[in-house]
Amino acid sequence: MSELNEQRGVNFPKGFRSAGVYCGIKKPGLLDLALIVSDREASVAGTFTQNRVQAAPVRWSKRVVAGGRARAIIANSGNANCLTGEQGERDAQRMATMVAERLGCPPEQVIVASTGVTGVPLPMNAIEAGIPAAFARLSDGDDRTTADAILTTDTFPKRACLELETPDGIVRIGAIAKGAGMIAPNMATMLAFITSDAHIEPAPLQACLTEVVQQTFNCITVDGDTSTNDMVILLANGASGTTLRGHSLERFQQGLYQVCAYLAKRIVRDGEGATRLFEVRVEGARSPQEARQVARTIAESLLVKTALHGGDPNWGRIIAAAGRSGVPIEPNRMRLTMQEVVVFEHGQPIPFDEPSLAQKLQAEEVLLVLELGQGEASARFWSCDLTAEYVKINSAYRT
């Protein structure tokens, strides 16, 4: 049994190979095309951006997931193939077809993903040269280049792997992810590709993924902007020979949660310009929805994000954000702690040692707990501080 670690990604489970290559979309030296192949047909599950504007590869890959079976994932970075009209639809299909021809499978079993600038047609010459090159490099060894090839403004690659002992036998989960900006709940400018050698049918696989994504990738925010291209894809190819049911499937879902929570936090930690991560826990809400709405409003507040950047225990901004969340909170019932220091209770400020708390707020991870005193429900959001560097990254002219 292995602890969760980031030494390997999608190649960790049996029966998967991958490659990352440079095909010419980004600047030379940066990898921009990733290919992940299962050596047999795998069950596939996916969750996709809830933005009404959806890129061509999102529309294509939704159809693949609807079919329940997949053999491969082809993903490019540097260009989102979004808002590119009918040409974009043809280009996404062409990517799938080129991969399918080499695998001898239907194009409808190839997931396509793109991330990068919107509104610019894909440079198909580059991609058409890149796909054979990626096949030539396919390996079941180190998958660092695969993880690198899906990055955009990320400053580090994101991998995670885990070996799970279940009542039915041992299975493995591996994953890579990208995301740094345009991160909001309900999917963001993020991709995550997860592989497993467990044997699980598409329907329970999708149920597992949907529940885990709701508690992990859908609980992070960098800037509240939801991208047009996000997807989380999970392939389970059965190469371990272990079929998961009942308790084993629950164990798998716990492992999947570990992997996704780890990657979700890594994405926030790599938030554009971010210097620290903070966790907002809302407890004592009347419903999970209300808890989530309050947590999200605090996590997205620019005033909270900038105060935390400055290490300022400006707790009034947290209470004020809760107050505008749309949830009928009652200040007189609320209790707020920052790094385990109580600062507000029953509608009254609680005196605290400011220099000491300011010091605690300099930590890489900061915990805010807001108890609403209205019920039993809770929620948790991960966010990052807002810095001048975020502005610099996002106001730079694209070209």
Place this chain on the structure above:
Amino acid sequence: MSELNEQRGVNFPKGFRSAGVYCGIKKPGLLDLALIVSDREASVAGTFTQNRVQAAPVRWSKRVVAGGRARAIIANSGNANCLTGEQGERDAQRMATMVAERLGCPPEQVIVASTGVTGVPLPMNAIEAGIPAAFARLSDGDDRTTADAILTTDTFPKRACLELETPDGIVRIGAIAKGAGMIAPNMATMLAFITSDAHIEPAPLQACLTEVVQQTFNCITVDGDTSTNDMVILLANGASGTTLRGHSLERFQQGLYQVCAYLAKRIVRDGEGATRLFEVRVEGARSPQEARQVARTIAESLLVKTALHGGDPNWGRIIAAAGRSGVPIEPNRMRLTMQEVVVFEHGQPIPFDEPSLAQKLQAEEVLLVLELGQGEASARFWSCDLTAEYVKINSAYRT
């Protein structure tokens, strides 16, 4: 008849006097206490923050507005008297009482407003010394010090005045406002005090104000954070001898719109760290609510705000923001123009001269028009760019 101008504020209508003094809440040299007095009982109307957390002066002033009549406004800056528990309630009432005693009116006819840091008790010694000092300085002359005394992070005072010819006679409107950060629709960290020498009963006065605020102060955003202290107060004391009804009242409402729209735009233009203002117009929506929701989502998007800071015609971010607004928009029906240049139409990017548009985006005011092609409704929002300076201002430790 005068054109709208900013030479005078609340002292412009007949029968009003005001003063701004330093009482000791802010650093020496900065004015922090404003007093506005009507020489007779005035009709009063008001709109208040919709944050569930409301400062003590907001709760007090709501009761004053409910009574329909007021004689004065007392407002301090530098301390919001918010999240200050029962002491805060007593302090707000004490401010009203001190003013009322000097005017010989009930405390329930004195509006109280506070703006500044939250969670810290008001320094009542300073305010108790400041109120007599403000009375000693009351003047119907220049009201620049009154406008200065309500500012916090603002970089310039905000005044507006207008003389209106109506079928029933000439009346005047004057106003001062503050606001630079924590600005969101549904009131923000903003105060606006408006005076008029028209005679209008409280009920129609409130109707006028509610409608105008919805189209002006409630259509601006700097950072999407709604404050706990906002209010817009309108006093009409009848000193002109002109009673407004019917068409004259409509004319008054038009004038009030002019004054409020002017001040709302001035607040956005003074947004913390902002270098330019942008107007988002959404047309062709199925309902005004949907138009407003799309416009607001675009106006608040950090990616749109940073792109406009960089003068980057990154129109994909605008379309993507519309896509996540929650409104069922249809990209294939949409048309987007930036500074009157069409960049997207019928789901397809429209080629345009990038250097030329980038140049146009350097203007102090930028216009974005998004046509949804789904109906006849429209909405308009004013916002500003997001800069590294905003982060600097809001991450600085308070002390």
